[in-house]
Amino acid sequence: MSGAYSDPKPATQETQEIADKVKVAAKEKVGRVFQMCKAIEYQTQVVAGTNFKIIVQVTDFPQNLEIVVFRSLKDQFSLTSATLLIMEKP
Incomplete structure (x- = not known):
């Protein structure tokens, strides 16, 4: 369906590759130094x-x-947004 996001799915190799392409831009947008490890879901x-x-x-x-x-x-990629998520305590 056009316009709505799909349901969340486990990340794939393609998803990891997309995240890796924008790693530097994501760090700049967030304004912090960190290591991006693994795409979890998309x-x-x-x-x-x-x-x-x-x-x-x-x-x-x-x-x-x-x-x-x-x-x-x-087939060109660009970072639109990058946000650190608040993790809820169990």
Whole structure:
């Protein structure tokens, strides 16, 4: 369905590769130094291309990182947003 994000799915190798492509831009956007480790899950949104909302584990912080990456119809990738998520205590 156009416009809505898909249900969350476990990350794939493709999702990890997309996250790796925008690693430097994500660090700059958040304004902190950290290591992006592993994509955990993702959602997609069909627009004039595809948005990927990816949850990534990071080191050095107890938070995960949510990144939104746009893939154009010409298969070019750009970071739209990067947000450190507040982790709820059990």
